[in-house]
Amino acid sequence: MLCLACETNPEWVDVAIANPDLILVDHALCEKKAAAFAMAMLNRYPDKSRLVLDMIELAKEELDHLDIVARILIARGIEMTPDAGNPYAQQLHQHVRGQEPYRLLDSLIVGAFIEARSCERFSLLAKHAPTAEMRELYASLLASEAGHYRAYTDIAREYFPVDAVKARIHEFAAFEATIVKNLTNQPTMHG
Secondary structure (H helix, E strand, O other): OOOOOOOOOHHHHHHHHHOHHHHHHHHHHHHHHHHHHHHHHHHHOOOOHHHHHHHHHHHHHHHHHHHHHHHHHHHOOOOOOOOOOOHHHHHHHOOOOOOOOHHHHHHHHHHHHHHHHHHHHHHHHHHHOOOHHHHHHHHHHHHHHHHHHHHHHHHHHHHOOHHHHHHHHHHHHHHHHHHHHOOOOOOOOOO
């Protein structure tokens, strides 16, 4: 699926559907971080017009998704928790090169992989979530997540040669697959 080199461990699905409230809380935190990441990208690269405009749109969509999930949590009487961080995303970010222009390329690719993995997991939740409401929620978010993946990869191809983007995506696919294979199936979107 998309750029992913491995599928989610089926055991994650069992953990996720057994803990729908924890998944929702973590989902809200992921939407918040995705919006913050988009804002950080446009703040870091204000001279890249395509990136700025796409990141504004992406941040708005992520905030809209946060609003949807936060309202579901509130309706269920569930409070959001402080963000303990996302080990999956943190490990991906460890592979981002520090020098420009490579930092830009790698950051865009990290964004693409996070969105791709979210898309895959939303697809699983859309099939297996314990309630129709939750299956509908995750099904409704699939297209957006795929669109966000495309936004990151399209921006990368705007500023870098297609072959360089393809090669780095291939390298990140191997990093990401190793990370996913070592996840402990926590009740989080990327656990």
